[in-house]
Amino acid sequence: MKLNVKRLLAALALPLISLVIAVILWFYAVGEQSIEVTLSVPLKVDPPAGGRMTVLSSSIETIGLRLSVPRNILSVISQDSVQAYHQIKGVDKAGEYNFALEERDIVLPPGNVRILNIYPESVTVTLDELIVQKLPIRVSLEGEPAHGFLIDDKKIELNPNAALIEGPKAKLEKLDAIPTETLDAVGRMRSFRRKIALKLDPDLRSITRNLTVDVFVPIRREFSVIVFHDIPVKVLKDSKMAFGVSVQPELVSFAVNGPKGILDKLKPQDILAFVDVSALEKGEHDLPLQLKLPDEVQLNHDTPVVKVKVE
Numbered sequence: 673m674k675l676n677v678k679r680l681l682a683a684l685a686l687p688l689i690s691l692v693i694a695v696i697l698w699f700y701a702v703g704e705q706s707i708e709v710t711l712s713v714p715l716k717v718d719p720p721a722g723g724r725m726t727v728l729s730s731s732i733e734t735i736g737l738r739l740s741v742p743r744n745i746l747s748v749i750s751q752d753s754v755q756a757y758h759q760i761k762g763v764d765k766a767g768e769y770n771f772a773l774e775e776r777d778i779v780l781p782p783g784n785v786r787i788l789n790i791y792p793e794s795v796t797v798t799l800d801e802l803i804v805q806k807l808p809i810r811v812s813l814e815g816e817p818a819h820g821f822l823i824d825d826k827k828i829e830l831n832p833n834a835a836l837i838e839g840p841k842a843k844l845e846k847l848d849a850i851p852t853e854t855l856d857a858v859g860r861m862r863s864f865r866r867k868i869a870l871k872l873d874p875d876l877r878s879i880t881r882n883l884t885v886d887v888f889v890p891i892r893r894e895f896s897v898i899v900f901h902d903i904p905v906k907v908l909k910d911s912k913m914a915f916g917v918s919v920q921p922e923l924v925s926f927a928v929n930g931p932k933g934i935l936d937k938l939k940p941q942d943i944l945a946f947v948d949v950s951a952l953e954k955g956e957h958d959l960p961l962q963l964k965l966p967d968e969v970q971l972n973h974d975t976p977v978v979k980v981k982v983e
Contacts, residue, residue, distance in 0.1 A: 706740045708788065709749055713737055715773075717797055718759045724802045725766065726875065728840045731796040735773060738789040745783040755779040758795070766800045766841070800840040804879060808834050810849035811887050812871065815858030820933025822894040823857060829888035835870065836879035843875065850876075852885055863890045894932040897972050901925045905961065905978055906946040917949050920979040924961060930969035938966065947978050954982050 712734045719725040735756050741749050758777045763769060773790050780787075809830050817823060835850055853868045865888045870878055902923040909917060924945055928935070944964035949957075961976040 706742055709739045709741050711737045711751060711754055713751055713754050713756045715756045719799060720760050720763050725799050726802045726840050728798040728800040736791045740786040740788055742784050748781055753781045768798050770794050770796050800842050803841045804836055804838045805844045806834055807837050807847055808849045809885055810851050812851045812854045813857050814854045815856055817857055817860045817891050820894055820931055821861050821891055824890040824892050827890045831886040835883060837876055838879060839876035860891050896932040896935055897927050897929045898935045899927045900940055903940060903943060903945045908946050908948045910950040915982045918981045924976055926976055927972040928969050929972040934966055947980055949980055952982050956981050
């Protein structure tokens with residue numbers, strides 16, 4: 673009986689081993705099957721090494737790739753795992769140049785990945801001379817101060833007020849200033865000081881690394897002028913005064929100046945225009961008009977004269 677069991681196990685072993693080998697071969701064959709994959713990949717183009725050149729523009733920013741990828745590594749193929757890089761060689765003058773992308777410009781992940789196609793076939797780039805230029809710094813402000821206040825642009829202080837900037841010649845020559853990062857001025861009523869960085873395009877850099885600008889932004893009250901028309905002239909006299917008094921003109925117009933926040937709320941009924949005749953004798957007199965105005969508000973011109981007749 674034991675002999676029959678051994679013979680049975682021996683007879684079954686060979687088919688089982690064959691089945692295992694077949695399964696392994698099947699998984700291997702399936703893993704080696706290739707699938708076509710299409711990717712869009714960013715293209716990085718560098719200027720000639722060691723020169724004073726830079727890439728000003730490129731006809732494309734991404735390229736298309738058609739790849740043959742084994743099924744077993746399909747999960748690792750992505751835009752991040754494939755890179756496209758080309759360095760221009762043999763060029764020493766600024767201008768427009770064309771080049772064709774080759775397989776050596778494409779970096780692929782490990783595995784039997786094949787490049788079937790690269791498009792577009794040709795790339796056009798513009799090279800420019802790399803220069804350094806000193807440019808004034810201009811603060812970037814966003815928003816408006818509180819009502820009745822303004823930024824005194826002429827008294828803004830920057831330290832430093834200029835910077836050495838490296839970049840493409842054609843671009844730098846068009847710039848009249850370099851902006852800072854944006855400062856928020858919304859609702860402010862007081863001057864303020866901040867340290868901020870420059871706001872530079874990717875193809876520009878400051879020669880001074882990590883340059884920060886000390887910015888002082890002065891904020892002051894906004895002053896304005898307003899004209900009032902036909903304000904009645906009141907007569908201030910002693911209650912014991914028995915004389916009759918007339919004034920000419922009876923209505924006056926004048927301009928006042930002061931903080932905009934106060935003037936915007938000022939109404940004609942808030943203003944008292946008068947002449948004091950309590951010490952006058954009979955006759956005709958020329959008196960300066962007197963005004964009772966809010967604090968910080970004053971007449972914007974010479975004081976009007978009123979003719980007063982006491983009889």
